[in-house]
Amino acid sequence: MLDEHGLATVSITQVREVAAQLLPSLACLVETPFGLTLGAVGDHDAHARIVVRTLREAERPHPPGTIVDLGERWTLDDERERQLAVEDLPPDA
Amino acid sequence: MRREQLHVRTFFPSFEWASEQAPSPRNPLRMGLAQARVGLVSTAGGYVRGQPRFSVADEGDASFRAVAWDEPVRFAHGGYDTRRAYRDPEVVLPRRTLAALAAEGVIGATAPRAFSLMGYIPDPEPLLAETGPRVAAELLADAVDLVLLVPA
Numbered sequence: 042m043l044d045e046h047g048l049a050t051v052s053i054t055q056v057r058e059v060a061a062q063l064l065p066s067l068a069c070l071v072e073t074p075f076g077l078t079l080g081a082v083g084d085h086d087a088h089a090r091i092v093v094r095t096l097r098e099a100e101r102p103h104p105p106g107t108i109v110d111l112g113e114r115w116t117l118d119d120e121r122e123r124q125l126a127v128e129d130l131p132p133d134a
Numbered sequence: 135m136r137r138e139q140l141h142v143r144t145f146f147p148s149f150e151w152a153s154e155q156a157p158s159p160r161n162p163l164r165m166g167l168a169q170a171r172v173g174l175v176s177t178a179g180g181y182v183r184g185q186p187r188f189s190v191a192d193e194g195d196a197s198f199r200a201v202a203w204d205e206p207v208r209f210a211h212g213g214y215d216t217r218r219a220y221r222d223p224e225v226v227l228p229r230r231t232l233a234a235l236a237a238e239g240v241i242g243a244t245a246p247r248a249f250s251l252m253g254y255i256p257d258p259e260p261l262l263a264e265t266g267p268r269v270a271a272e273l274l275a276d277a278v279d280l281v282l283l284v285p286a
Contacts, residue, residue, distance in 0.1 A: 042262065043175070043281055044158040046270035052283040062153050065283070066160035076214035076286055078178075079231070082222040088231045092282065093240060096172065099163045099280055106157030 051099040053078060053091070056125075057108060066105050069095040071113040074120040081117060163280050165242075172236075173245035173278035175269065177253030178219060178226035178286035179211030188252035196260040198269050201248045203229050213254045214286050226286045245276045253286055 043050050044066045052068045054060035055078060060068040071091055073080060080087030091113055098109050115121045163170060179188045181199045183206070189195040190212035201207055207223050209216040219226050229248055235241045249269050255261050273281055 042158070042266040043270045043273065043283075044161055046267065046274065047161055048270060048273055048281050049161040049163045049279065050158075050281040050283055053285060055285060064154040064157040066158040076216065076218055077225050078284055078286055079225050079228055082218050082225060085224065085231065088224045088228055089235065092228050092231050093235065096167055096235075096241065096280065096282060100167055102162070103160070105160040 049099060051095055053095055054108070057110075060108050064106050067098060067103050068108045069098055070108055070110045072121065073113065073115045075124055077115070077120075080113075087113075165279060167241055167280075168239055169242045170279040171243045171245060171277060172232055172241045173273050173276060173281045174227070174229065174232060174248040174284065175251070175273075175281055176227045176248065176284045176286070177251045178214075178284070179209050179216070179252035180207045180219075180223065180227050180248075180250035181210065182207055190252070190254070192256075194255045194257065195252045196255045196257070196265050198249055198251045198265050200272065201227070201229075201250050203233060203244060203247060207250075211252050211254065211286060219286070226284060228282075228284065232282070242279070245273070245278045247276070249273070 050066055052065040054068040054070055055073055055075065057070050079091050094111050180201055181187055182201055185199050187210040190210055207227060209219045224231055227248065227250065232244045236244050249272065
């Protein structure tokens with residue numbers, strides 16, 4: 042969306058399949074819950090780490106459409122699993 | 135993907151996922167990160183006092199808000215629990231994080247303002263035809279070298 046206007050961009054994505062469908066120019070995968078993209082409330086070290094690691098990827102010569110897995114995984118609780126749990130959804134969803 | 139689609143569809147039955155056939159073109163960063171002015175675009179639904187809140191109705195909201203770097207921010211979004219973002223906006227709108235990185239010299243500078251959208255946009259046409267070009271023009275006017283896009 043912004044790349045077509047000449048801007049250099051790097052996106053964070055929380056679900057690999059979404060990035061694979063929308064195909065941003067460069068995406069960095071972090072497996073955190075929706076609403077806690079950069080980590081837990083108050084965990085400013087995690088926020089900074091994810092932002093820096095994401096921005097660093099913009100310096101590298103990735104081809105368009107690359108998804109870089111930053112290896113950031115949510116381990117505090119099962120919120121992410123619950124958000125994505127098919128079995129909790131209504132049968133007609 | 136199916137799990138993500140089902141999660142969203144539970145809240146928004148009419149939502150259809152966009153699908154691209156080819157990746158967006160990639161524009162190289164033309165300087166080191168330590169020299170770059172970094173802009174921020176978040177889809178967390180952030181807005182500030184005096185601005186209209188984003189609509190969380192089924193039809194979505196493709197508008198955007200320019201958000202000052204140091205102004206208290208509010209959130210409106212139907213697709214995630216905004217209470218944590220109210221407690222710590224950095225989880226979805228890392229303005230202080232980027233400002234600290236600029237102060238440390240990790241990045242060259244921050245843009246003068248951030249931009250926020252509300253990520254639930256079932257009809258992408260207004261986003262692609264109007265909002266996207268307008269936000270891009272604002273970022274270019276701010277002489278941004280690199281844009282960080284953060285979902286919620």
